[in-house]
Amino acid sequence: MVPILPVPKWYAWGSYDRLQTMFGAAGTAGDGPIDVGAMTGEPLAEMWFSAHGQRSMTSDVLVGSARRGTRRMPLADLLRGDPGPMLGETASRHWGPTLPYLLKVIAVRMPLSLQVHPLDFEARRGFHREQSAGIPQDDPARSFRDMQGKHEMVVALEPFDASVGFAPVSRQIRALRSVRHPLARAMADILQSGSMTGPADRSAVGTAEPTMAVIDRMMPESARVWSETSRRVFRAFALAVMYGRDVDTVTVLREAVSRLGDHAGQVAGGGTGLPTGSSSGSRSGASAASETSRMLANALRAAEAFPGDASALCLLMMNPVRLREGESVSIPPGTPHVYIHGLAAEIMTNSDNVLRAGLTVKHRDVPNLLRSLNTAPVPPVVPYTVRDGERRGGGARRPARCDPHRGLTLYHPCIDEFSLTYGHVEAGRVADWPLPVLAQDRPRIVVCVDGSLCCETERSDDVRRMTLRRGEGVFVPADDGLLRVTGAGNMTGAGNSTGVGGGSESIGHQKTGGNLLMASTGI
Numbered sequence: 204m205v206p207i208l209p210v211p212k213w214y215a216w217g218s219y220d221r222l223q224t225m226f227g228a229a230g231t232a233g234d235g236p237i238d239v240g241a242m243t244g245e246p247l248a249e250m251w252f253s254a255h256g257q258r259s260m261t262s263d264v265l266v267g268s269a270r271r272g273t274r275r276m277p278l279a280d281l282l283r284g285d286p287g288p289m290l291g292e293t294a295s296r297h298w299g300p301t302l303p304y305l306l307k308v309i310a311v312r313m314p315l316s317l318q319v320h321p322l323d324f325e326a327r328r329g330f331h332r333e334q335s336a337g338i339p340q341d342d343p344a345r346s347f348r349d350m351q352g353k354h355e356m357v358v359a360l361e362p363f364d365a366s367v368g369f370a371p372v373s374r375q376i377r378a379l380r381s382v383r384h385p386l387a388r389a390m391a392d393i394l395q396s397g398s399m400t401g402p403a404d405r406s407a408v409g410t411a412e413p414t415m416a417v418i419d420r421m422m423p424e425s426a427r428v429w430s431e432t433s434r435r436v437f438r439a440f441a442l443a444v445m446y447g448r449d450v451d452t453v454t455v456l457r458e459a460v461s462r463l464g465d466h467a468g469q470v471a472g473g474g475t476g477l478p479t480g481s482s483s484g485s486r487s488g489a490s491a492a493s494e495t496s497r498m499l500a501n502a503l504r505a506a507e508a509f510p511g512d513a514s515a516l517c518l519l520m521m522n523p524v525r526l527r528e529g530e531s532v533s534i535p536p537g538t539p540h541v542y543i544h545g546l547a548a549e550i551m552t553n554s555d556n557v558l559r560a561g562l563t564v565k566h567r568d569v570p571n572l573l574r575s576l577n578t579a580p581v582p583p584v585v586p587y588t589v590r591d592g593e594r595r596g597g598g599a600r601r602p603a604r605c606d607p608h609r610g611l612t613l614y615h616p617c618i619d620e621f622s623l624t625y626g627h628v629e630a631g632r633v634a635d636w637p638l639p640v641l642a643q644d645r646p647r648i649v650v651c652v653d654g655s656l657c658c659e660t661e662r663s664d665d666v667r668r669m670t671l672r673r674g675e676g677v678f679v680p681a682d683d684g685l686l687r688v689t690g691a692g693n694m695t696g697a698g699n700s701t702g703v704g705g706g707s708e709s710i711g712h713q714k715t716g717g718n719l720l721m722a723s724t725g726i
């Protein structure tokens with residue numbers, strides 16, 4: 204068990220206080236430790252616990268001992284040097300000498316890009332193409348930073364708003380028709396009839412006949428077997444991201460919100476936002492209207508952050524999602540998504556490949572995004588959750604309510620690279636399930652996201668103990684076997700600079716315990 208120092212990522216959409224407060228001095232950055240707690244003037248978006256191949260993306264770990272002295276080294280090097288004991292036999296056999304997952308805590312202050320993660324084969328193809336074009340891997344204009352598709356899962360640490368995947372087409376048409384703008388109308392016409400229907404539609408994009416033919420040529424090869432619905436969704440989406448120019452989205456969306464009676468504010472007030480009904484249009488008028496309002500609300504927030512960017516209208520085609528703390532959603536490669544607001548843990552395959560179509564100051568790559576785009580209107584995928592050994596949900600539309608204050612929940616999507624455990628461990632209590640299950644030959648990363656926790660491993664006679672305060676984390680090698688975690692006292696100050704605790708906190712004397720986030724492989 205070694206302390207791990209997360210890598211901070213400063214992006215414009217990050218928060219000026221959330222991660223700073225959580226992580227304090229527990230961060231690393233390239234050449235040395237960094238006190239993110241003192242950097243409230245900068246928007247801090249993400250803290251990465253990672254062994255990604257690029258130096259600027261791998262976390263450092265502290266090796267050695269408090270008695271003999273510690274030194275920092277990149278986690279990626281530690282794993283490469285001793286893959287068997289560090290990663291375990293199963294993980295090394297499947298994924299080679301590296302961690303197959305990347306864990307982040309993210310703070311979304313304002314909407315971030317309309318994006319898609321590439322499919323595996325597109326990532327491989329794109330990576331090699333950019334390598335042979337000589338584009339440096341850390342070039343901001345690079346789309347493929349590694350060779351992997353990115354499968355992702357989000358677990359909300361606080362209410363978290365997003366738009367994920369395409370909504371049922373009837374919902375898309377309804378939302379688009381609620382907005383009085385020629386581009387929204389042209390998108391709705393395409394969804395309804397397969398094409399733009401008249402001169403008014405064409406004037407919306409300032410171009411004539413060939414538009415549809417150009418768009419159709421952007422479809423991937425797999426489009427040959429797509430349903431007509433998927434083809435229409437592709438065309439409407441592509442129309443906005445390829446041809447939408449300087450649309451005053453803020454004005455038209457505000458007007459639609461106020462005309463519809465602003466359900467958005469009421470909806471934002473509570474409850475899970477995952478779509479609940481079927482895609483057959485069987486939902487009641489009231490719930491359809493409220494879903495339109497939520498689509499509009501997300502689109503408006505995106506438009507206000509990026510005025511003039513027509514791709515905000517694409518959020519009127521997407522499922523609005525509101526997660527409560529402890530709820531989660533999977534983002535398989537190809538899924539269009541926009542994160543709107545909130546604090547969350549994100550775990551993903553070991554990749555930094557993001558293809559953006561809009562709502563960003565970063566590099567956009569519409570052609571590559573369209574090649575990976577999943578155009579099927581499907582409800583967001585909810586990962587399996589397991590509590591006390593009991594498996595629930597999975598692919599269901601409504602997640603089992605996972606109250607993080609009532610113990611630990613294990614979340615896992617239908618892939619093997621990662622799983623995540625989140626929940627509260629009361630002071631003086633030893634977290635039992637699922638930690639023993641995850642002890643079998645798996646590399647783990649444990650982060651204390653609130654309060655404090657005492658971690659203990661025992662290998663032969665060597666007992667190692669560490670107290671984690673808020674923001675501190677440890678990497679637990681597969682070889683360490685069973686990890687015992689006990690809720691410690693209330694020490695909510697920002698993390699210390701080393702993450703090395705003595706294990707001598709007065710467990711049981713204080714009442715708070717801690718909130719545990721633990722990443723592991725799924726097998």
Ligand SMILES: O=P(O)(O)OC[C@H]1O[C@](O)(CO)[C@@H](O)[C@@H]1O
Pocket residue numbers: 214249307309315316318355534540542549551557559563565
């Ligand atoms: O590169 P951007 O647009 O800032 O977005 C980065 C974020 O988007 C995601 O890909 C969201 O799925 C995250 O993994 C990452 O945190």
